[in-house]
Amino acid sequence: MTQFLEMTGISKTFPGVKALDAVTLELQAGEVHVLAGENGAGKSTLMKIMTGVLKADAGGSIRIEGQEIDIRGPLHARALGISIIYQELSVVNNLTVAENIFLAREPRNTWGLIDRPRMIAEARRALAELTVEIDPAAVVGTLSIGQRQLVEIARAISYRSRLIIMDEPTASLSNHEAQVLTKLVRKLASQGIGIVYISHKLDEIFEVADRISVLRDGRSVCTYPAAAMTPDLLVREMVNRDFGALFGTHVSHATDEVLLSVRNLTEKRPGGRGSRVRDISFDLCRGEILGFFGLVGAGRTEVMEMIFGNRPATGEILIGGGKVRIVSPSDAIAQGMGFVTENRQELGLVLGMTVRENFSLTHLAEYCSFNVVNRPRETAACLGYIRTLDIKTPSPEQKVMNLSGGNQQKVVIAKWVARKPRILIVDEPTRGIDIAAKAEVHALLNRLASEGISIIVVSSDLPEVLAISDRVIVLKEGRISDELQREAATKERVMLAATG
Ligand SMILES: Nc1ncnc2c1ncn2[C@@H]1O[C@H](COP(=O)(O)OP(=O)(O)OP(=O)(O)O)[C@@H](O)[C@H]1O
Numbered sequence: 001m002t003q004f005l006e007m008t009g010i011s012k013t014f015p016g017v018k019a020l021d022a023v024t025l026e027l028q029a030g031e032v033h034v035l036a037g038e039n040g041a042g043k044s045t046l047m048k049i050m051t052g053v054l055k056a057d058a059g060g061s062i063r064i065e066g067q068e069i070d071i072r073g074p075l076h077a078r079a080l081g082i083s084i085i086y087q088e089l090s091v092v093n094n095l096t097v098a099e100n101i102f103l104a105r106e107p108r109n110t111w112g113l114i115d116r117p118r119m120i121a122e123a124r125r126a127l128a129e130l131t132v133e134i135d136p137a138a139v140v141g142t143l144s145i146g147q148r149q150l151v152e153i154a155r156a157i158s159y160r161s162r163l164i165i166m167d168e169p170t171a172s173l174s175n176h177e178a179q180v181l182t183k184l185v186r187k188l189a190s191q192g193i194g195i196v197y198i199s200h201k202l203d204e205i206f207e208v209a210d211r212i213s214v215l216r217d218g219r220s221v222c223t224y225p226a227a228a229m230t231p232d233l234l235v236r237e238m239v240n241r242d243f244g245a246l247f248g249t250h251v252s253h254a255t256d257e258v259l260l261s262v263r264n265l266t267e268k269r270p271g272g273r274g275s276r277v278r279d280i281s282f283d284l285c286r287g288e289i290l291g292f293f294g295l296v297g298a299g300r301t302e303v304m305e306m307i308f309g310n311r312p313a314t315g316e317i318l319i320g321g322g323k324v325r326i327v328s329p330s331d332a333i334a335q336g337m338g339f340v341t342e343n344r345q346e347l348g349l350v351l352g353m354t355v356r357e358n359f360s361l362t363h364l365a366e367y368c369s370f371n372v373v374n375r376p377r378e379t380a381a382c383l384g385y386i387r388t389l390d391i392k393t394p395s396p397e398q399k400v401m402n403l404s405g406g407n408q409q410k411v412v413i414a415k416w417v418a419r420k421p422r423i424l425i426v427d428e429p430t431r432g433i434d435i436a437a438k439a440e441v442h443a444l445l446n447r448l449a450s451e452g453i454s455i456i457v458v459s460s461d462l463p464e465v466l467a468i469s470d471r472v473i474v475l476k477e478g479r480i481s482d483e484l485q486r487e488a489a490t491k492e493r494v495m496l497a498a499t500g
Pocket residue numbers: 014015017018019037038039040041042043044045046392393401402403404405406407432434
């Protein structure tokens with residue numbers, strides 16, 4: 001294999017944060033190189049330097065095929081053959097697939113106008129090369145998240161990229177879509193394209209990797225051929241402690257006092273058309289952790305939004321035996337509900353505000369006396385959560401947009417938990433969260449349950465649902481297809497109920 005790119009002595013300093021400290025990384029043509037590390041380890045920052053989005057501190061060097069190069073910006077990186085598929089998708093939802101692939105470089109006809117037939121045909125060819133069946137004329141907003149990701153990859157390939165960086169590409173994909181993607185990654189590598197692959201999912205890492213490099217606290221820790229690495233060793237290199245000690249054993253705190261009852265909840269569609277999500281009925285007890293599993297599109301998030309009042313529904317909701325009226329999130333919050341949403345950037349956080357401001361947004365009144373905010377008390381509470389959840393931030397006054405993806409997710413969890421809700425709904429709580437933080441989040445949810453809080457955990461991560469839940473409800477095509485006590489909830493039974 002030939003060396004394609006070599007980074008040595010790369011450092012990056014942000015105000016108050018040394019994100020990278022003399023990092024070294026070598027990438028070969030045709031290899032899948034996994035970059036692993038905890039939240040905030042510096043993975044995305046290193047990739048932003050490689051793609052010219054950020055400038056490294058002086059002193060390091062980047063070589064491409066042996067030649068020292070100063071990557072001047074994203075366009076220059078692209079011209080050098082380096083493309084990136086971001087942690088957050090960057091396709092434009094109201095354009096078609098073909099328009100997205102050829103954005104800002106559309107093929108023109110002899111009159112200088114966009115040559116649509118040719119654009120569609122070329123897009124079709126690019127997609128066929130990936131062996132994916134997506135209509136190039138479809139509007140991207142109508143596609144699933146997985147399909148949108150494939151469109152991004154088609155775009156990267158159409159640039160004739162020699163190196164494609166994928167930053168947590170499967171974080172929002174269904175299991176099936178993730179498998180399609182990992183196969184595709186192997187195929188691209190076999191064609192000589194180098195891939196940098198960032199992921200927090202261990203099984204996936206070992207499925208795709210030729211080599212694995214680990215970053216810890218902004219430093220290069222090691223590089224191994226995948227064959228010489230084991231999951232245990234990888235975790236040890238990432239977190240610097242033993243894996244076995246991370247996850248505790250499950251203790252149920254479920255009582256038999258029903259706190260929340262949902263009866264025949266059915267989506268109310270405008271114009272009274274057929275509702276996809278319907279007849280949802282279940283009970284949730286005090287101190288219980290109830291898992292909701294289903295494939296992407298099964299309606300899990302919709303159910304939670306209906307309960308939380310941000311999606312119109314018919315049916316009944318009872319809390320403590322009494323019927324309640326919830327037609328907006330503020331009604332739900334007044335009833336003591338909290339909702340950690342799945343999409344942190346759209347719903348959970350105000351990116352331009354600080355960690356502290358985001359944190360106390362949900363429960364500012366708690367720190368007020370006579371209408372004045374007691375700032376020291378607010379800061380102390382925030383610092384408490386920064387410690388418990390190990391949120392990597394130089395201070396509570398850091399803007400949330402400057403935190404790494406996983407640490408943003410932890411802020412979302414902290415702000416709802418701090419409110420001490422009676423009922424806490426968490427939708428994909430550990431998406432994008434590293435393995436150590438995952439254990440911390442699980443332990444936190446368990447502790448909340450022991451304090452009598454009832455919790456609903458929605459997740460497409462089956463091992464996570466099984467590890468954390470006292471009981472599991474399985475959704476399929478908008479309906480409950482099974483309900484299993486912890487002891488009966490095996491991987492096979494749950495999958496069968498979700499797909500069979
Ligand atoms: N623009 C910025 N300003 C200040 N600090 C930043 C900025 N961008 C990143 N950081 C900090 O640099 C460190 C590395 O962040 P980075 O996003 O590279 O982590 P990561 O390894 O990608 O983590 P994750 O797995 O959570 O995505 C973090 O401490 C982060 O808070």
